[in-house]
Amino acid sequence: MLKKTAIVTTAFALQILAANAQKNQLITDIEGRKTISLNGKWQYIVDPYETGFYDYRFKERLEKDNDAFWNSDVPKNKYDHKEYGYSDKNTLKVPGDWNSQDAKFLYYEGTVWYKKTFDYKKSNASDRVFLSFGAANYKTDVYLNGKKLGQHIGGFTPFNFEIPDSIIRTKGNYLVVKVDNKRGAEEIPTLNTDWWNYGGITRDVKLVELPANFITGFSLQLTKLSPGDNKIQGNVKLDQSSNVSEVQVEIPELKLKQSFPASNNIAAIDFTVANLQYWSPKTPKLYRVIVTAGADKLEDKIGFRTIEAKGEQLLLNGKHLFLRGISIHEEIPQEGRRAYSRADALQLLGWAKELNCNMVRLAHYPHDESMTRIADSLGVLVWSEIPVYWTINFKSEEVLGKAKQQLTEMVTRDQNRASIIIWSVGNETPISETRTNFMHTLLQTAKELDPTRLASAALEVSYKAEGKNINLIDDPLGKYVDMVSFNEYLGWYLGTPDSCKTANWATIYDKPLFISETGAEAKGGFISSSKAMWSEDYQAWYYKEQIAMLKRMPANFSGISPWILADFRSPRRNNPTYQQGWNTKGLIDRNGKKKKAFFLLKEYYGEMEKMYP
Ligand code: GCB
Structure with a gap:
């Protein structure tokens, strides 16, 4: 009896969620x-x-x-x-x-x-x-x-x-x-x-x-299957009470101006263009796009590119892609506050560019829209994530509804950002059948909302599988992601950095392999010796050993986004000498000063850029 009430209540809560979503359609x-x-x-x-x-x-x-x-x-x-x-x-x-x-x-x-x-x-x-x-x-x-x-x-x-x-x-x-x-x-x-x-x-x-009849939003993407064909598809969504029966899409620079019929407040868009310049980190080309529906007119700047996981490789515009990434929290370390402005985004992404990055992992939640817009114009690839983190209640339908809602809002807001190549549905969630079903549903939702991008999640590792010093990524969720991503802290939470010398990594899935986190703490300005934990030298040693290990990764190794660009506030971190409420795994300290390891990673990324231009 009790169980039935619970089910009815949950169903009712979901109905309310759905009704609210209907009423408050997100305007992008x-x-x-x-x-x-x-x-x-x-x-x-x-x-x-x-x-x-x-x-x-x-x-x-x-x-x-x-x-x-x-x-x-x-x-x-x-x-x-x-x-x-x-x-x-x-x-x-x-x-x-x-x-x-x-x-x-x-x-x-x-x-x-x-x-x-x-x-x-x-x-x-x-x-x-x-x-x-x-x-x-x-x-x-x-x-x-x-x-x-x-x-x-x-x-x-x-x-x-x-x-x-x-x-x-x-x-x-x-x-x-x-x-x-x-x-x-x-x-x-x-x-x-x-x-x-x-x-x-x-x-x-x-x-x-x-205006009374307005465009709630639109999406335009270069289709994945035909990079050479320059086929662009998407849709224009109109407000529920709209009576407009036709929309127009214009890209002046491509001399495109075409009308498409709308019914039930949506118009499917499908056209082909000649001589398209693809968006990429090296050439972050954005086109002015104008969408008109009745009295409403909406403009945006959009880049066109394809992203694919083909076999064990990532392909951007059909070419091999290696991700030189860095993880970022939405925080300005010098002021210990949330970032929110264009100036903040320029600071954070500017640091990433200085590090020779071509990619950022925006952890662990969707960042301000200025971040993804500036990533578009600077040419920085983006992993965007929802905060399904650690010990979510995976049994609850209501919680799944909340996760889906955040995923939908994230994708809807940023569907035209060329910089975003991966939607992540979570981080380090503990393996169980219930959790895998929950996460699988989210991956399916991401794909339904946006079939043009990759979907992934930061997975768990089985350490020293098969007794051969192979750390295996065999998390069952790996079956459903486009890129197998995992976090590892070998030399910080596990052993010392020289453990990297003999460690090997592999996955049971024939997919691109990505390290979504690795890092060690260092108090900014604490200069000592590499054997002194918490010193910049220890962190530098950690990066030196990690980088040497990366050079021995299997052929499907597709990149890395170490943890993390800058120190950030965390109430879990209470070492009175070194942390004082801060996670200090940043390559930049809370005064905005670069630590030694910053320059080691920058050098490695410089080499990787030459190898995979
Ligand atoms: C992780 C988490 C990240 C933490 C980091 C750490 O695996 O994904 O959110 O901040 O480790 O510093 O331990």
Whole structure:
């Protein structure tokens, strides 16, 4: 009986998720739309007990409740005692995590209410208005003028809500956003991660004005099967209430201008072009693409390339590809904060370029859109991931629904980024049948959403299989990925770096093999000898031995993205001398200074670039 209730509840929760997804269809390419920024200073209230949301019986407050923090904080009369209020004494910058903005927030996890007032006049009376968030971590409830616009769950993907004409005013709009970053066992990520759980409205907030019938988004990709044929396919998605029956796609530089019929709010796109210049790290060519549907017009800059795993090799535009990668957290080490801007992306990707990288692994969650857009223009290949990390509740349908939602939002936002070649559905998930089914479903979803890119996940290793000092990647999930990727820390968590001298690596799958992580800690500026753990010299020794080992990897070895570009905050890391709340496996320290190992990896990548230009 109990079981049945649980199933019914889960089914109901999934229905709600699906209904919400329908209602709040994700609008992409916000950059190319008419927008009004709501970034800047917002007032806030810290509310660890969620008093603004629940009454004293811990029941959700009714919409008009005088004590609900989404309602006006101005007393109605002289006897209306208000026990909350927004004030200029308490402000936070949006976008931005709250933890880095005031010492009292350093380790805060819980609810913060944000408030902003604004005046607004529509440009055109017939326009529709949406409120768009680049991301807020983790659970966000949005209220305008006392009415709830909606809720979003997930800390690293965009969302939007339509603002009905009946709610918005020309003067004094009262926008309240409740952001709760409490971790949860049934969430994605779950309770346990190796990075700091920055809270807040971490990315841009904008009002978006769209014509009555608008394009929600579009995708255009060079088809995988025919790199020489220059066949481009995709679709244009229209808003559910759209009555437009035809869309037009234009690429002026290619002299292409073609119309396609739309039915049920979608138009399939399929055309062939001559003389296409492919996008690649060496030639990151982007074309101006204009899509028109009725009164709506959307522009983007798109690169065209193919990516394939063929036999044991990766092919970019039909040519052998070796990935000279680096893993990156979305964090600016010198300021101990989340990265969110173009300037931040330029700093992080600029460092990767200095390292002679042609690829970055954006760990362990989708980064800000400026990262993938700048990767497009700089010519950096990208692995983009959802935070299915370690001990997710793989048994739960509801949790699977949340993972699918984040995957869908990630792919939908970035489907036109040529830089992205791999969607990753998770990292180091513990092997079991339930977990493999869960992860397999996610890989299938990634493929359904986007058949043009590779799908993978960072897998587990069986150490010293067959007693021959062969470390075997035989994780059953390997069967379903396009590229077998694994993390290894030989010489840090296991043995000393000279263990690399005799270690061998292999996989049971005939697929490209990729090392998605390897690394050792070093406190920036601690210069000693290679035998002193935590010193830059030890880390350099680790890289020296690893690099020598890489030169003996099997023929399917297709690249590596060591852990990690820069030191990052992690509450798991509490060595009082060397860590103090930071994971120090960075090749760059928390002052932005390059450690010795940076230059060793740079040299290796220089050699690899010559070998595989
Ligand atoms: C890993 C994880 C990564 C950690 C890293 C470490 O395997 O994927 O998130 O930060 O190891 O430093 O231990």
